[in-house]
Amino acid sequence: MTGGQVAALIGGGMAGVHAAEVLRRDGFDGRVLLVSAEQHLPYDRPPLSKALLRGELALADCLLRPPEWYEEQGIEVLLGVSVDALDPGRRTLRLSTGEQVEFDRALLATGARPRWPLGLAPGCGPVFALRTVDDCLAIRSRLRSGASVVVVGGGFVGAELASSAASLGCRVTMLEAADAPFQRVLGRTVGELFGRFYATGGIRLVTGVQVTGTSVGPEGARLTAGDGRFWDADVVVVGVGVVPNTELAVDAGLRVSDGVEVDAYCTTSAPHVFAAGDVANRPDPVLGRRVRIEHWQNAQHQGTAAGRAMLGIREPFDGVPWFWSDQFGLNLQVAGFPDRADRVVVRGRLEGDRFAAFYLAGPTLVAALGVGCAGEVHLSRRLIAARAHVDPQRLTDEHSDLRDALLASDVPTA
Ligand SMILES: Cc1cc2nc3c(=O)[nH]c(=O)nc-3n(C[C@H](O)[C@H](O)[C@H](O)COP(=O)(O)OP(=O)(O)OC[C@H]3O[C@@H](n4cnc5c(N)ncnc54)[C@H](O)[C@@H]3O)c2cc1C
Incomplete structure (x- = not known):
């Protein structure tokens, strides 16, 4: 351009x-419109x-x-304006202001927006999701000390919110449909461990619960489960995942599956x-299939x-995913694709505040989770990208260098 x-x-x-x-x-010196x-x-x-x-x-x-950065960079920002239509053939956008823009x-x-389970509606009394600053x-205006907070869903955002609310003196209950928090992403062993962390942090964790209904009154909300159990709360926060904002792409006739499909060059x-x-769904060379990643x-x-x-500078984008989460005073980091694993081995004491869990598919390292182990996760990312074969015995040996566990890989990791 x-x-x-x-x-x-x-x-x-x-x-x-x-x-x-x-x-x-x-070096682009044309018009940039955000x-x-x-x-x-x-x-x-x-x-x-x-x-x-x-x-x-x-x-x-x-x-x-x-704020001054946008002006310095010559970036025009339209706030509170949505793009209502995209015509890829004519290369035009229609804005919510009625204006048409050629590009x-x-x-x-x-991006994405919160998923709402059946029976719950956004903006309904004290029932919230957490995606925007608003x-x-x-939510913050309601997190008074002593307030009862129910978090529906034991994912990362819900867990962080629970941790923050507990630190503000709220009485927090977390309702999770699976047998352990994070079970779908990190597996049961690690999920149960986090469940124990929550208990230590003062969170009441209830697993195996499917919330089926909510009734909202002036003072709070009541959540009901399929088996008749119920929970009353001053504040309810629903954290059961997100859905990508693909409507614009669908209406424009672009290829969309779980997200807007792109190639390795984001096209x-x-x-x-x-x-x-x-919002983007890209091919992943390690997984051998498409993936949509929801990390910062x-x-x-x-x-x-x-x-x-x-700008026509084509470099493949295919890095191994990595994210972090801060909860209950712990920093955890995850790299790779834990759901590909057929077993997990642990380095350090799982109950401690410093350990790493390595996820293996056969002899191949596919993911790593570290609590207080940023260095191990960082190196693991390179091993995962290299499709490294590792020795599980050595991985668990705290006193050996992680590199000593390397058996074979597709590309050098040094
Ligand atoms: C509470 C919270 C905590 C998180 N914590 C972590 C963390 O600890 N670690 C981590 O790795 N990740 C974390 N994440 C995830 C991370 O923030 C997201 O992956 C990241 O923000 C995604 O950025 P994005 O630009 O793709 O989309 P978004 O940040 O969702 O931005 C998309 C924007 O596009 C706007 N938009 C949508 N449609 C239109 C339209 N038609 N016209 C104009 N504008 C439109 C939306 O309103 C939104 O402002 C967290 C997310 C949340 C919500």
């Missing part, structure tokens, strides 16, 4: 901002369940870039339209890769 051309970025989250940044950094349905300048989402929720940060501290390249960085501030089925972040670092790096691809 050259001067006089238009790069339209749809969605003002991590992926959209990183694409805008790299477009300018790599359209965001939210009223706030782009901000970081991880603090919404952590420091912002606990009142330790202000929104200004969570902005991805300071040369467009990026779909529309959700965070609304959708329309050549001038790209996608990145939580993926949105950042894929946004950058997409911005470069919009």
Whole structure:
């Protein structure tokens, strides 16, 4: 793309901002338009369940870039405006203001929105999901000491919220459909361990619960399970996952499955339209199938890769996923694809505050989880990318270097 051309970025989250940044950094001097349905300048989402929720940060501290940055970079930002239609053939967008915008390249960085289980509705009295800063501030205003909080779903965002609410003196109950939190992602052994961490953190964890209904009154809400059990709460937060915002892509006739399908260069089925972040579904060389990743670092790096691809700089984006979570004073990091594993081996004491779990499919390392073990997770990422074969015995030996466990790999890891 050259001067006089238009790069339209749809969605003002991590992926959209990183694409805008790299477009300018790599010399694009045409028009960069960032359209965001939210009223706030782009901000970081991880603090919404952590420091912002606990009142330790202000929104200004969570902005991805300071307000003056957009002007300095010549990035036009439309806030509170959504893109209502995308025509990839004519290369036009229709905005919620009624305006029509012509573009040369467009990026779909529309992210995801909370999934709502049957019987629960968003914005219904004290029933919330946590995705936006407005959700965070609304929940925070109700987290008084002694308030009863029920978190539906034992995923990462729910667990972080539970941890933050408990630290503010709330009485927290977590309702999880599976037998252990994170079971689907991290397996039962590690899930049960986190269940024990919650108990130590003062959380009442109830597993095997399928919430089927809610009734809302002026003072709170009652959640009912299929087996007749019920829980009353001052605040309910539903954290049962997200769905990608693909409607624009579907209406535009782009290929969509679980997310907007892109190739390794972030290009959708329309050549001038790209996608990145939580909404994008890309081929993964390690998995050998498509994958949609809902992590901060993926949105950042894929946004950058997409911005470069919009400029014609084609580099495959296929990094091994990595994310972190902070809960109950523990920092946990996960790399790779734990759900591919057929067994898990542990280095360190699972009950301690420093251990790593390695996930193996046959002899191949496919994922690693570390609590207080950032270095091990970092190295594991490279081993996973290299499809390394490892010796499980050595992996568990705390006193040996992780590299000593390496048996064979496709590519060098040094
Ligand atoms: C509470 C919380 C805590 C998290 N903590 C962690 C963590 O600890 N570690 C980690 O790795 N990840 C974490 N994540 C995940 C991480 O924040 C996301 O993966 C990341 O924000 C995704 O960025 P994105 O740019 O793809 O999408 P988003 O951040 O969802 O941004 C998309 C934007 O596009 C807008 N939009 C949608 N449709 C349109 C349209 N048609 N027109 C205009 N705008 C539109 C949306 O309103 C939104 O503002 C957390 C997420 C949440 C919600």
